[in-house]
Amino acid sequence: MLKFINSVSWPFILAVFIYVVLTPKAFVDGRTISNVEKTSIIKTIKVDNHEIIDCYDIFKQPSLTHPMLHNHTIQMRPSVYPKNIKSVNLGTLQITQTWHKYGTCPHRTVPIRRSVGKHYYSTLLRKQRRPKPFHGKKPNTLQPNGIRENHEYAVIKVRGSFLGAQAKINLWNPNVETMIEMSVSQIWVTAGDDNDLNTIEAGWAVDATNFGDYQTRFFIMWTSDSYKHSCINMRCPGFVQTSPDISLGCNFTEISTFNGDQKDATFSIYKDQNNGNWWVQLQGISLGYYPSSLFTRLSKTADDVEFGGEIYNGRYKGRHTTTQMGSGHFPSEGGLGISSYFSHVQVLNENNEAKDPEDAETYVSNPDCYDLKVDKKRTNGYSFNYGGSGYNDNCQ
Ligand SMILES: *[C@@H]1O[C@H](CO)[C@@H](O)[C@H](O)[C@H]1NC(C)=O
Ligand SMILES: *[C@@H]1O[C@H](CO)[C@@H](O)[C@H](O)[C@H]1NC(C)=O
Numbered sequence: 001m002l003k004f005i006n007s008v009s010w011p012f013i014l015a016v017f018i019y020v021v022l023t024p025k026a027f028v029d030g031r032t033i034s035n036v037e038k039t040s041i042i043k044t045i046k047v048d049n050h051e052i053i054d055c056y057d058i059f060k061q062p063s064l065t066h067p068m069l070h071n072h073t074i075q076m077r078p079s080v081y082p083k084n085i086k087s088v089n090l091g092t093l094q095i096t097q098t099w100h101k102y103g104t105c106p107h108r109t110v111p112i113r114r115s116v117g118k119h120y121y122s123t124l125l126r127k128q129r130r131p132k133p134f135h136g137k138k139p140n141t142l143q144p145n146g147i148r149e150n151h152e153y154a155v156i157k158v159r160g161s162f163l164g165a166q167a168k169i170n171l172w173n174p175n176v177e178t179m180i181e182m183s184v185s186q187i188w189v190t191a192g193d194d195n196d197l198n199t200i201e202a203g204w205a206v207d208a209t210n211f212g213d214y215q216t217r218f219f220i221m222w223t224s225d226s227y228k229h230s231c232i233n234m235r236c237p238g239f240v241q242t243s244p245d246i247s248l249g250c251n252f253t254e255i256s257t258f259n260g261d262q263k264d265a266t267f268s269i270y271k272d273q274n275n276g277n278w279w280v281q282l283q284g285i286s287l288g289y290y291p292s293s294l295f296t297r298l299s300k301t302a303d304d305v306e307f308g309g310e311i312y313n314g315r316y317k318g319r320h321t322t323t324q325m326g327s328g329h330f331p332s333e334g335g336l337g338i339s340s341y342f343s344h345v346q347v348l349n350e351n352n353e354a355k356d357p358e359d360a361e362t363y364v365s366n367p368d369c370y371d372l373k374v375d376k377k378r379t380n381g382y383s384f385n386y387g388g389s390g391y392n393d394n395c396q
Pocket of ligand 1 (some may be wrong): 067068069070071
């Protein structure tokens with residue numbers, strides 16, 4: 001080695017030295033990370049080459065770079081909890097996330113899944129196919145900007161004045177036909193109209209554009225300007241994480257099987273009235289929150305809450321996509337073990353009390369492709385089955 005150094009020129013060594021010392025980037029596990037990130041990451045947990053969790057110092061997490069959060073004091077836990085939510089409503093999951101088998105994040109750190117893999121598609125395409133609440137739009141209509149609305153929905157919608165929403169969602173791994181498409185099952189908490197729509201969303205998604213594979217993954221999302229800008233998980237600053245246990249974008253350890261074991265998990269979004277922050281919970285574990293200051297309309301209560309499924313129909317073969325919603329089976333084919341469900345669906349009223357939705361409207365964009373049926377018996381609280389196969393004789 002020394003011999004080699006003697007034989008190369010000093011300017012070269014100096015150049016290498018300057019590059020190594022002054023460059024703000026480092027190359028770690030196939031991705032460049034900045035020195036700022038390097039000092040914020042306390043520990044790294046590796047499941048495999050595609051699944052890497054970085055435990056960030058909670059006070060140096062990337063979200064705090066958001067311009068609205070420069071002087072933000074982190075709220076370590078909610079100051080109020082919703083009333084009337086029963087813990088028996090929690091889902092079946094025991095070990096919630098795969099990476100737990102490989103390590104834990106230390107106290108005062110938060111687990112952030114590293115974005116690995118390529119982003120194959122343009123921002124425009126990404127925008128075109130992102131999840132959004134249906135808001136009365138007809139699917140497959142041409143928008144003023146020339147984008148065809150190829151989203152399909154099977155959802156229920158509740159209007160009023162709400163501090164949050166919660167539901168237990170059946171976990172499935174629907175088939176998604178192309179990389180560009182997606183299938184999501186989620187809760188939307190929204191305020192405002194088409195010009196200044198604010199949303200906070202949580203649920204599960206099969207979404208290869210965002211995650212690089214076809215696994216069922218936990219996601220959250222927000223917008224404060226009708227989706228002109230919107231952000232999933234930790235892709236951009238905003239969501240302040242507090243939990244050392246749950247990471248966004250991870251898969252679930254167990255998924256339901258057709259006519260077999262059913263797996264589900266409880267997802268909640270609710271507002272802490274004392275400071276306006278919107279908390280997100282998975283399985284009753286508080287994950288973190290969206291600070292009230294990020295929003296225009298959601299700085300107050302939500303006026304529209306929706307629950308259900310959405311897919312993006314790319315029509316790449318000149319016909320309706322075969323991308324499935326829920327389990328890929330229609331409610332008319334059967335309930336538990338056949339079609340996917342939402343159960344114990346609740347909204348939080350202005351007194352922070354969990355209530356069954358009243359006067360919920362059902363919106364199904366094309367019942368021959370995906371459908372929804374509310375369970376009149378209410379054996380598991382307010383519940384419904386939803387989903388479908390996409391392309392078939394009646395869905396072209
Ligand atoms: C943060 O605090 C500084 C000093 O008090 C103030 O000048 C600045 O406007 C604050 N920034 C925000 C985003 O509130
Ligand atoms: C979750 O991901 C891991 C690898 O990252 C994989 O081994 C496991 O099978 C996945 N779990 C499910 C239920 O898909």
